[in-house]
Amino acid sequence: MELIFKKLAQISASLLFVILAATTIVLYLSAKPAIQEFGAGFLFESRWGVEETKNVSEVVPNQELVVDGEDADDFMEDEDDFIDDEDFVTDDDTESETNDSEIIYGALVPIIGTIFSTLIAMLFSIPIAMGIAVFLSEIASATLAKPISIAIELLASIPSIIYGMWGLFYFGPFIADIFGGNTVSLLVAGLVLGVMVIPFMAALSRDAIGTVPDMLKESAYAMGATKLEVIKDVVFPYAKSGIIGSIILSFGRALGETMAVAFVIGGVYQFVGKVTDPTNSIPVVLANSFAESSGLSLSVLFYLALVLFVMSFMVIVVAKHYLLRRK
Amino acid sequence: MRLIMNRLFIIFSTLAAVVGLFFLGWILYTLCAKGLAGLSLQVFTHDLIDGGLRNVIVGQLIMSGVATIIGIPVGMMAGIYLQEYGGNSKLTEFIRDLSDVMMSAPSIVVGTFVYAIIVIPTGHTSGWAGVLALFILMVPIIVRTTDDMLKLVPIELREAGMAIGASKYHVTMNIVIRYAREGIMTGILLAFARVVGETAPLLYTSGSSEFWSTDLTSTFPSLTVSIYNLATMPDEEMVQLGWTGAFLLTAMVLIINLIGRYANNKQRR
Amino acid sequence: MKNMMDVQDLTFTYSGAPAPSLQNISLPVEKNKVTALIGPSGCGKSTLLRAMNRIHDLYPGHQYDGVINLLDSDKKGYTDILTLKSEAEMIRLRQRVGMIFQKPTPFPMTIFENIAYGLRLSGVKKRAALQDVVEQSLHDAALWNEVKDRLNDDARGLSGGQQQRLCIARAIALKPEVILFDEPTSALDPISTLAIEEMISELREKYSICIVTHNMQQAARISDYTGFMYLGEMIEYGQTDNIFMKPSKKQTEDYISGRFG
Numbered sequence: 001m002e003l004i005f006k007k008l009a010q011i012s013a014s015l016l017f018v019i020l021a022a023t024t025i026v027l028y029l030s031a032k033p034a035i036q037e038f039g040a041g042f043l044f045e046s047r048w049g050v051e052e053t054k055n056v057s058e059v060v061p062n063q064e065l066v067v068d069g070e071d072a073d074d075f076m077e078d079e080d081d082f083i084d085d086e087d088f089v090t091d092d093d094t095e096s097e098t099n100d101s102e103i104i105y106g107a108l109v110p111i112i113g114t115i116f117s118t119l120i121a122m123l124f125s126i127p128i129a130m131g132i133a134v135f136l137s138e139i140a141s142a143t144l145a146k147p148i149s150i151a152i153e154l155l156a157s158i159p160s161i162i163y164g165m166w167g168l169f170y171f172g173p174f175i176a177d178i179f180g181g182n183t184v185s186l187l188v189a190g191l192v193l194g195v196m197v198i199p200f201m202a203a204l205s206r207d208a209i210g211t212v213p214d215m216l217k218e219s220a221y222a223m224g225a226t227k228l229e230v231i232k233d234v235v236f237p238y239a240k241s242g243i244i245g246s247i248i249l250s251f252g253r254a255l256g257e258t259m260a261v262a263f264v265i266g267g268v269y270q271f272v273g274k275v276t277d278p279t280n281s282i283p284v285v286l287a288n289s290f291a292e293s294s295g296l297s298l299s300v301l302f303y304l305a306l307v308l309f310v311m312s313f314m315v316i317v318v319a320k321h322y323l324l325r326r327k
Numbered sequence: 328m329r330l331i332m333n334r335l336f337i338i339f340s341t342l343a344a345v346v347g348l349f350f351l352g353w354i355l356y357t358l359c360a361k362g363l364a365g366l367s368l369q370v371f372t373h374d375l376i377d378g379g380l381r382n383v384i385v386g387q388l389i390m391s392g393v394a395t396i397i398g399i400p401v402g403m404m405a406g407i408y409l410q411e412y413g414g415n416s417k418l419t420e421f422i423r424d425l426s427d428v429m430m431s432a433p434s435i436v437v438g439t440f441v442y443a444i445i446v447i448p449t450g451h452t453s454g455w456a457g458v459l460a461l462f463i464l465m466v467p468i469i470v471r472t473t474d475d476m477l478k479l480v481p482i483e484l485r486e487a488g489m490a491i492g493a494s495k496y497h498v499t500m501n502i503v504i505r506y507a508r509e510g511i512m513t514g515i516l517l518a519f520a521r522v523v524g525e526t527a528p529l530l531y532t533s534g535s536s537e538f539w540s541t542d543l544t545s546t547f548p549s550l551t552v553s554i555y556n557l558a559t560m561p562d563e564e565m566v567q568l569g570w571t572g573a574f575l576l577t578a579m580v581l582i583i584n585l586i587g588r589y590a591n592n593k594q595r596r
Numbered sequence: 597m598k599n600m601m602d603v604q605d606l607t608f609t610y611s612g613a614p615a616p617s618l619q620n621i622s623l624p625v626e627k628n629k630v631t632a633l634i635g636p637s638g639c640g641k642s643t644l645l646r647a648m649n650r651i652h653d654l655y656p657g658h659q660y661d662g663v664i665n666l667l668d669s670d671k672k673g674y675t676d677i678l679t680l681k682s683e684a685e686m687i688r689l690r691q692r693v694g695m696i697f698q699k700p701t702p703f704p705m706t707i708f709e710n711i712a713y714g715l716r717l718s719g720v721k722k723r724a725a726l727q728d729v730v731e732q733s734l735h736d737a738a739l740w741n742e743v744k745d746r747l748n749d750d751a752r753g754l755s756g757g758q759q760q761r762l763c764i765a766r767a768i769a770l771k772p773e774v775i776l777f778d779e780p781t782s783a784l785d786p787i788s789t790l791a792i793e794e795m796i797s798e799l800r801e802k803y804s805i806c807i808v809t810h811n812m813q814q815a816a817r818i819s820d821y822t823g824f825m826y827l828g829e830m831i832e833y834g835q836t837d838n839i840f841m842k843p844s845k846k847q848t849e850d851y852i853s854g855r856f857g
Contacts, residue, residue, distance in 0.1 A: 012404035131343020159524025226333035237704035256433025258527035
């Protein structure tokens, strides 16, 4: 019994390793055809699903799959267009090899879209989340702080799809009214992501600030410091690693988020000229096109998933680095 | 000057809190206003094909439930290994790191993995594929909770158990786990709440069905995937049903969270 | 005027508490003397100390009644610190009445910056001026020799006893008139405790000191005056020798002879 139990525990623990290793390997193997086809240039190629005839240099096909002029007000239609095009492309797949032409896939648009929407989310959420954290731990009275803290923690658990829906139907039009442009855009996606991570980041930061001993704060006040000075000089430096950790974890969450973004980014392969233009992000590409892909176009999606996996892996490594230093 | 800066700072923080809470309140208000508008008995008695949500709610609960039932022993055993058997070796630290990496992996990537290993070979989406995706998301959370909760069990308790001649297995199962039971239960509830609201990993693993089904080997009804589909339909009524689903989903998640929180508080007293 | 501070008839009630924690307390803090407060835990001695720089006011809703007089800087009269309201006045008060806590509280910055912190707050910017004060304060706190080569190290790397002396140096860098010690040695080992006690004895030449201690021997060793508190009341106050040798109240005698507390 004793031995079986120990073995079972060991097996369970190693299962974690197996799953993670299997994920990496399976993603890599599935992505292999695409990796061999496009190599690292995939990351810097902006075209997606565009047919290019070989031996003809610098063919300038219409770079965007979706016609530029088409308004994204009703983006579902766009999405349908896009899927249709994809189908068309995949049907073409077999022909293309005999025809001396190939279909170019590049990840640059969704990579840029992912990074920028995450950055906008961070720019928006960091000041607000820090404000909430400071308000809860240093400004509000206990009778006010407690219910708000609980509310914030509960809000952090709301499924991300809810944020996406709200973004599509309410927040997107609201932003479009203020900044102009489309109701689905990079800006809306970034802001919805920001709203989504606010409770998460605020709760983690408040916990980090909560570890600052009262006596330490009191001794700064006892030297005649104001609240701002106590927070700036004592509280933040003391809780620095925890706060940075919370920001990085939120960054990771926003980076890999699918549903909050899928509704509001537009899902079009198009570089953004303005932040109010629609574009695409890696998780959204994956969510929208998986079921309709096969062959090389499917392999390309696995390549994208691998890229996203590596990106989030790097984020967690950095986060661990910071959180470890606290110990 | 110092005092003015201080005033401004306090005003800014308070304002930030108000703005943040305003957005979150806005979301909740929208959810309630739109969700309650479409709430009727029909939602619970009819399947999606007939304009209700019965099959997708049950489907979502079945998938999350099965994932939890498989996830609990695996996650807890792994957590027990880390605390009780692993010691402070490099290996345990490595496994902890792996668990954290898994916990932060984008859920859509987990979906692609399951797609590759189940959906492609079998040729169709299935409930089991959805279960596996949710299981993978859930295990690291349970590992973490178990690990953290067992860490709080005083070492003396283990030594006392060993001292009266109990085996490690007995000490772990009868003393350590019992001591940490409420905390682990809370963690599992929260993990369940987390996966029950997942959409991305189910999109092309379980897919979703409009019909009643309890057969996990075929495409399976999912509430979250249905919400996504409904919300992006041009038909007003469908969108309304999507909001109702979103309301029910959120209510479910929040209630589970509150139960977990309540249990945890009770234990602390 | 030899009283630096004078607490008169102070009654203090914590926010939301049904009954006051301090009742009709009177206590003089004489200039350049060490006044000790002793009593069993929960008797209100720390509460009283924390009223004397109004650090209680960081948390809203507490209720003061009575008078706490502090000698004005020009030594011509007294101001009741309980009448202070504006933030600026509170800051000024805390610069004049320093405080040392139960545990060392080094700020998360370098040793130098810890001590210069209070001066920087009050607007001193010149490096040379800061340097002088830092060195002088560290000398006064008997810490200079130990840290002079690592002023730019993180203060949290010091030992507990060193940290507490750093906090004292930090307080005296502001040239306060009164220093309040709230069980300053309760977290320290006997040797560090001894060093702090010696320092307090020396500090009385420049400052007026009020110290809360749970250690009767400590009060006997370092104080000139002692107040014995019990259940929120000042039972007896007088010269330390008198309190310990011939206490006039039964409760004091019981406590000192170790019969309770």
